[in-house]
Amino acid sequence: MHDDDRSLRDQLRGADPARDLAPLPPTWLDHRMEQIMTDTTTPSVPARSARRTWIPIAGVAAALAIGAAIAVPLAIGGTPTVEPLALPEGGGLASGSCLTVDAAGLLAQEQAFAARVLTVEGDIVTFEVTERFAGDVADRITVPQVDELTTSTDFSLEPFAAGDSYLVTATDGTISACGLSGPDTPELRALFVEAFGG
């Protein structure tokens, strides 16, 4: 190293904030090493590149697991659990108007889930539950079809359509209306994610 460099390095070292840092106590490292080697049940983790490879695989595996959770019970002949829910009486509009739907309103509900309409037979709608956000929710949900005559005048629920997906909340075995349940739109889903964390 040139003298110039040595002088510069010495000058910089004079400004080193750790210049007077006392050494660690001799036992500190021994204790810490013992702790690490004792506490760590998995002594090695994959290298970063390997972890990156596993992320998409884990994602696919998770997606398959979710699909399997729905499909396997049916494919192997297991009987899906079914829970009937009621529609709100009188359209759920005792006060005559609906409050603005927000995350707090959703959080107050006992059950929250996403579901797709499997069938509409007569006045019975059968949903297949695809996501559970809150509460115990069966594999399938049955509800009476919304009466079109009362839908437009009494409350906010539209008739359910076969094949369509919905975000649904319920309390005391009754579907919550006033915007707390409805088609799976980005707006309602954003509120569900805000309330239940996706």
Added chain:
Amino acid sequence: MTDAVREQRFRTIAELVVEPVRRYLARRTDAATADEVLNETLLVCWRRLDEVPAGDEAVPWAIVVARNLLANAQRAERRRTRLVGKIIALDPPESVVEYTLDGGDPIAVRDALTRLRRDDAELLRLWAWDGLESPQLATVLGISANAAAIRLHRAKARLKTELMKSAPPAGHVEAEEGSTDARR
């Protein structure tokens, strides 16, 4: 690698890197964060033992780990303190280690460092404070040894220029920051 060999290797590496990493952190963050990141760095050394380079090269490798962990900790801290960011900016916390005034003017040197580009200043800190030479600097910065040597050479020249600007003429009192004149 048997458990006994593995443990012995970890001990060797931990003893080699613990003080350089501890000092690296003490120079760049508060005591509590430094302690936390030092512990995490040792844990990463254990978990990624097979990746740790042999010999002295373990030190820059561990410094890279510590630097990344510190950056993560500081990002998390920034998120937590975003609302009081202005207060912190107006009233920065004191360094946990006091400067000493013997052997030159550390305040002037530190001021000169703050006037350099951030990358140049960090390169010089790694060189002078952390004691890394060009090949180790290259490891820490993720560049070639040649590029590290060139950047270090330029950074030294820039620091010398800044120190010349702030140095008071012989026999005069200290110059004010940002000025080449001794005004008092």
